[in-house]
Amino acid sequence: MTNSTDTLDRLAAVIESRKPANGGDPEKSYVARLLHKGPDAFLKKVAEEAGETVMAAKDLQYGAGDAKALVGEVADLWFHSMITLAHFGLSPADVVAELARREGLSGLEEKALRKAQAREQGE
Numbered sequence: 068m069t070n071s072t073d074t075l076d077r078l079a080a081v082i083e084s085r086k087p088a089n090g091g092d093p094e095k096s097y098v099a100r101l102l103h104k105g106p107d108a109f110l111k112k113v114a115e116e117a118g119e120t121v122m123a124a125k126d127l128q129y130g131a132g133d134a135k136a137l138v139g140e141v142a143d144l145w146f147h148s149m150i151t152l153a154h155f156g157l158s159p160a161d162v163v164a165e166l167a168r169r170e171g172l173s174g175l176e177e178k179a180l181r182k183a184q185a186r187e188q189g190e
């Protein structure tokens with residue numbers, strides 16, 4: 068079975084190697100091309116892939132799609148999000164660490180905590 072963290076780490080290393088500072092060639096590499104173009108180019112792709120993820124999920128919801136299509140769109144979304152992270156000097160490990168920090172804390176509890184803190188600061 069594939070180790071998801073290893074796969075993400077390997078992909079992050081490839082993305083890093085495609086940065087202009089590391090000699091990434093926009094003529095030979097899709098990642099290098101996006102990094103060379105800058106944030107507007109890869110952020111547009113993130114927005115596009117997020118929209119396509121929603122559409123693939125809605126197709127599944129209404130019985131018109133297939134699970135493979137949804138997985139493909141989420142893969143595109145993760146991939147372009149990883150290019151965004153790399154541009155800003157971040158990695159999948161940073162996201163995993165954030166999820167680990169949140170582990171076990173209910174979203175409802177976290178929201179109540181945030182609201183209580185905001186109330187305190189407002190007083």
Ligand SMILES: N=c1c2ncn([C@@H]3O[C@H](COP(=O)(O)OP(=O)(O)OP(=O)(O)O)[C@@H](O)[C@H]3O)c2ncn1[C@@H]1O[C@H](COP(=O)(O)O)[C@@H](O)[C@H]1O
Nearest residue numbers: 078081082085095096097098099100112115142143146147
């Ligand atoms: N995981 C991916 C990956 N996922 C998606 N894509 C590309 O992302 C592009 C955008 O997806 P779309 O579905 O929007 O395709 P499109 O219609 O051609 O879109 P436009 O680019 O024309 O806007 C496509 O060209 C896909 O091939 C990827 N390209 C590369 N990788 C990984 O990145 C590595 C480095 O790639 P290069 O930098 O190209 O060598 C590869 O070895 C892979 O591991």
